Amino acid sequence: xxxxxxxxxxxxxxxxxxxxxxxxxxxxxxxxxxxxxxxxxxxxxxxxxxxxxxxxxxxxxxxxxxxxxxxxxxxxxxxxxxxxxxxxxxxxxxxxxxxxxxxxxxxxxxxxxxxxxxxxxxxxxxxxxxxxxxxxxxxxxxxxxxxxxxxxxxxxxxxxxxxxxxxxxxx
Numbered sequence: 710x711x712x713x714x715x716x717x718x719x720x721x722x723x724x725x726x727x728x729x730x731x732x733x734x735x736x737x738x739x740x741x742x743x744x745x746x747x748x749x750x751x752x753x754x755x756x757x758x759x760x761x762x763x764x765x766x767x768x769x770x771x772x773x774x775x776x777x778x779x780x781x782x783x784x785x786x787x788x789x790x791x792x793x794x795x796x797x798x799x800x801x802x803x804x805x806x807x808x809x810x811x812x813x814x815x816x817x818x819x820x821x822x823x824x825x826x827x828x829x830x831x832x833x834x835x836x837x838x839x840x841x842x843x844x845x846x847x848x849x850x851x852x853x854x855x856x857x858x859x860x861x862x863x864x865x866x867x868x869x870x871x872x873x874x875x876x877x878x879x880x
Contacts, residue, residue: 742815
């Protein structure tokens, strides 16, 4: 076995590392439902330490508060699977790492834990970049479907997070 993760994930992670290296960006991630899989994908790439600084695996609400500074009020009001919380996770990772860009992922991978408003397969993403303010929020909520396995949902979330880490063409 050459890689732990599927080849298409490793290929995308390689692209993320190479393109961020080319523009001199350091990256960090804040993960909940993916449990460190984005960091694992990035570190599958030899030389990733040139670009990837750190990952925060904040599975519990307490970890989101303590490690990333997510507001307890936000967690109570909107829940962990929300754009507001994902945005604070990304901001916290950016601030605590000193990196140029951070992506956050939080969601319901299933098979249990879903609700009517946040069914299994709901995953929220946010990206924060150094020197960009709250007017430049990049956040999205996706529903990958409750008919998918936990592994499928998590791998789809990893793919989206990696895509968010690709530099924009103008950089």
